[in-house]
Amino acid sequence: MTRLSNILAPICGALSILLAWQFLLPLSGVPAYIAPTPTKIIAVFFNQTDLILSNFLPTAIEALAGFFIGNLAAVLFAILFAYARFIRMAYFPVVLFFNTIPILALSPIIILIFGLGMTPKIIIAAIICFFPTLVNMIRGLASASQNEEELFRMLSANKFEIFLRLHLPRSLPMLFSSLRIATATAVIGAIVGEWIGADKGLGALIIQATFNYQSDKLYAAIVASSSLSIAMFALVALVEARVMRGWAR
Amino acid sequence: MSDTAVEAQRLEIGYRNGRDVTTVLSDVDLTVPQGEFLTILGPSGCGKSTLLRVVANLLDPLGGQITVLGNTPEAARRARKTGFVFQDATLLPWRTVGQNIRLPAVVGGRQARALPDTRIAEVMALLGLSGLEDRYPSQLSGGQRQRVAIARALIDEPEILLMDEPFGALDEITRDRLNDELLSIWRETGMTILFVTHSIEEAVYLGQRVIVMAANPGRILNIHDLRPVKSDDNHCQRDNAAIVSEIAAQRQLLAEAS
Numbered sequence: 001m002t003r004l005s006n007i008l009a010p011i012c013g014a015l016s017i018l019l020a021w022q023f024l025l026p027l028s029g030v031p032a033y034i035a036p037t038p039t040k041i042i043a044v045f046f047n048q049t050d051l052i053l054s055n056f057l058p059t060a061i062e063a064l065a066g067f068f069i070g071n072l073a074a075v076l077f078a079i080l081f082a083y084a085r086f087i088r089m090a091y092f093p094v095v096l097f098f099n100t101i102p103i104l105a106l107s108p109i110i111i112l113i114f115g116l117g118m119t120p121k122i123i124i125a126a127i128i129c130f131f132p133t134l135v136n137m138i139r140g141l142a143s144a145s146q147n148e149e150e151l152f153r154m155l156s157a158n159k160f161e162i163f164l165r166l167h168l169p170r171s172l173p174m175l176f177s178s179l180r181i182a183t184a185t186a187v188i189g190a191i192v193g194e195w196i197g198a199d200k201g202l203g204a205l206i207i208q209a210t211f212n213y214q215s216d217k218l219y220a221a222i223v224a225s226s227s228l229s230i231a232m233f234a235l236v237a238l239v240e241a242r243v244m245r246g247w248a249r
Numbered sequence: 250m251s252d253t254a255v256e257a258q259r260l261e262i263g264y265r266n267g268r269d270v271t272t273v274l275s276d277v278d279l280t281v282p283q284g285e286f287l288t289i290l291g292p293s294g295c296g297k298s299t300l301l302r303v304v305a306n307l308l309d310p311l312g313g314q315i316t317v318l319g320n321t322p323e324a325a326r327r328a329r330k331t332g333f334v335f336q337d338a339t340l341l342p343w344r345t346v347g348q349n350i351r352l353p354a355v356v357g358g359r360q361a362r363a364l365p366d367t368r369i370a371e372v373m374a375l376l377g378l379s380g381l382e383d384r385y386p387s388q389l390s391g392g393q394r395q396r397v398a399i400a401r402a403l404i405d406e407p408e409i410l411l412m413d414e415p416f417g418a419l420d421e422i423t424r425d426r427l428n429d430e431l432l433s434i435w436r437e438t439g440m441t442i443l444f445v446t447h448s449i450e451e452a453v454y455l456g457q458r459v460i461v462m463a464a465n466p467g468r469i470l471n472i473h474d475l476r477p478v479k480s481d482d483n484h485c486q487r488d489n490a491a492i493v494s495e496i497a498a499q500r501q502l503l504a505e506a507s
Contacts, residue, residue: 246385
């Protein structure tokens with residue numbers, strides 16, 4: 001009963017809002033070019049499937065590539081910073097300074113350098129994923145307890161064994177929590193890149209639909225980009241459940 | 250081969266932080282013969298865990314002499330002659346019970362050596378863990394977790410087992426049962442056990458000798474030899490009148506000291 005209601009409650013909640021939106025919106029007098037009804041948005045997915053797909057795919061590729069490159073780089077840099085004290089002292093402040101530059105200010109520079117293709121969007125998505133994962137991973141690698149460190153010293157473990165068997169597994173909870181957040185930010189990065197200069201992608205579609213008062217297309221693009229984030233989030237959650245089975249929560 | 254498990258002379262123990270030196274224990278003289286069950290009893294902050302960490306080579310002494318099995322504590326640790334059991338079990342949550350017990354076989358460079366499955370099964374049976382090999386630590390009770398920690402420490406067959414309040418967080422019934430099991434493991438293996446506790450009952454029940462320590466400043470107050478009141482037969486009898494009166498004497502001593 002509780003399990004069933006756990007599933008049913010959010011479905012009921014979402015359905016009630018969609019129904020209210022569908023039937024109350026026309027009564028409120030808001031013009032259709034500002035806010036379409038849910039059925040109009042769904043209709044875009046059926047009637048203009050090609051348009052949605054041809055814009056969804058570039059954004060998905062950019063977000064996924066940015067997600068992998070940004071997080072992989074973050075994990076590698078975190079390992080470097082965690083174990084090379086001098087490099088951490090020399091370069092971590094630089095990295096932190098770099099992080100204070102707003103991504104919107106940085107994006108035009110990246111577009112200038114790399115042009116209008118997919119590459120600059122992947123780089124923007126990667127940069128936006130990089131910092132949270134870097135900081136979380138550094139903290140995760142240092143999160144073993146004193147007793148755990150002493151246990152490995154008792155066993156005369158060498159540095160590589162301590163890294164592989166203790167610090168790396170210990171960092172996984174913090175790594176996965178930042179990967180979950182990065183699924184949303186990678187999509188944001190790709191769309192921001194497309195706003196600044198692109199003729200394909202959900203970001204480009206959002207801009208075009210906005211300027212042409214095509215609110216149904218605009219909302220459909222928003223639904224598509226949110227679905228992309230949700231799919232990536234689910235993928236990370238699936239991997240996390242597989243990797244961390246048995247861990248105490 | 251030395252007959253002495255641990256020998257300490259004028260041992261100074263504490264922490265060095267840059268130029269700051271905090272002495273926790275000073276002038277410790279101690280001789281522990283091989284095969285002894287020694288309990289170290291004292292209130293929080295008396296340095297009893299710190300003393301154990303020096304024997305384990307997890308901490309270097311500030312001064313004085315210490316030998317473990319006739320050699321340095323480091324040599325004993327590197328040869329896996331000392332095993333350590335922590336208060337919180339310190340099981341790795343991502344490894345199953347079997348994998349946790351096998352940890353000494355997968356880390357430690359040259360010391361890591363493959364263990365036959367029969368040895369794992371033997372130790373698990375000794376600790377009453379048979380059938381739990383594929384469980385994760387989160388699926389175990391506190392008592393079971395501590396059994397796994399002891400199994401992991403025993404897998405290498407150490408000559409000295411160092412235990413830092415291993416049953417301190419357990420309920421009394423579980424603790425009493427593990428005390429009895431530990432005594433039977435001790436008798437079976439003949440190893441030396443140094444057991445730190447803040448429970449007078451536990452210290453007196455388990456130990457052949459009890460080191461009573463006091464805090465502020467940390468020091469050894471007295472070393473009580475309980476062997477005269479414990480024959481082999483009554484070692485496990487909690488209601489032995491002589492042992493009970495010994496407990497009362499310990500309480501009095503600690504009260505006077507603090």
